[in-house]
Amino acid sequence: MVDKVLNCRFPRPTASCQLFCFPWAGGGSNFYANWGNMLPESLEVTGLTFPGREGRFKDPCCHSLEVMQKEIIAAILPKCRERPFAFWGHSLGALMCFDVAKTLKSEYNLEPERMFVSGVSAPHSAERKESKVYVKDLNDEEFKDFLKKLGGTPDEILRSEELMALFLPPLRADYELVDQYEYDLEGEAPLTCPIDITDGQYDIKHNLKAWQDLTTGKLTIKMLPGGHFYLKEKDNMMRILENISSYFFE
Template identity: 45%
Template sequence: MDKVINCFRKKPDAVARLICFPWAGGGSLPYARWGNIISSIEVYAVRLPGRESRVKEPFHQSMQQVVEEVITVLLPVLREKPFSLFGHSFGAMSCFAFAESLKKVHGIEPIHVFLSGASAPYSETRLSAPSRSSLSDEEFLHWMRTIGGTPPELLANPDAMKLFLPPLKADLHVVENYRCPRPETPFLSCPVFCFDGTQDIPHDLKAWNDMTSGDFNIQMLPGAHFYLREAANEKIILDNVTRHLETAEMDYL
């Protein structure tokens, strides 16, 4: 499991687990460090192939590959204690696909889903979005500058870009080719909470409500696409996650 899941701190007495899916091109470290911040939650950060300790492995080519690998690794431990999901951008799409497969195939459901920075995969806003993975490197870098969140010195470093661009484009290829129908009926009953940056491009957050019959909430925070990397916003998100999971854990028992 350690190859796919990065857990900085094992917490046998944690009230719940938070399984975090990376944004496009991202690794596990930004989320894994949350395990050092949230005392009551055990954080499992998903590490996809082609980055960090898996840098020599080929990238996944489809969302199905992403989901199947993570489910295969986590299925033996998912019934140990309540778990929840968090994903930003590409990670939000991965959360949806993971939760849908887990519920429909295995009958297992998270106690909460936290989604960030993305339209629902079946929304018209998402389906009409322009393709990015096929852009030239020059066009791609220009787009990355416009969405923010990547240090300018990194974007200006050709050697760093040779390492950074391939996993990013590979993940965007996966999400751009991911198709799923709008749920005719909700497949989850747990609460779903959406976060987004006020200065990011508009996302169809309300469409996420179709996945659950449970409570649904949206909170906008200041910033562009990578608003969650701002310390103040990260604190708000983690306080929100902790509060909801500690409350949900009491209901679960």
């Protein structure tokens, strides 16, 4: 199972730190796995593959946030015990990497060196709760309209019934995970690591400052041109990679 979950295209066993990248809803690991060839040799990049896509295309999609979290932790825990690590996550991936980070901290006394989050309000914020769209209540046409407004899904996929039949199950499953995600901050911040945020200037307004409630570490916010999937634009992606490099190797 670990081999299915972890996609490390450019292994660097002597790297001083590992970067685990969590996909957005409907996304895969290959986008992030390619970062491994664009970052310094002292950083090893691993993309996480959710079931129902890429190398796990035949695996049933996961509809349970708890099951997904347990699978991710089982896959990365041995590696997190070996070397320092950091997390990156966009949208659903940001929520998932925070969820995994706080569990690793509370149950195993392990914490990322840094956490990079993108494209979503802080999980406990009113803005995130108010903006939730419950996709389980949408029929397929309504769900396609939702995807069109969000962006990120190529038109050739949205126009093709055959392609949508392949892509709808993992997309719906992932958005069900978004629907299920609830977090209410009680007491002290669960993390101590720095949190670095990037977001698209033209995406819906997110409550990014509320991420500070979740850590005693430093919070940094950077805005880049583009909408929800600003990170897919080459210039933005290169700026993200430059930022990651500067944090670890300044």
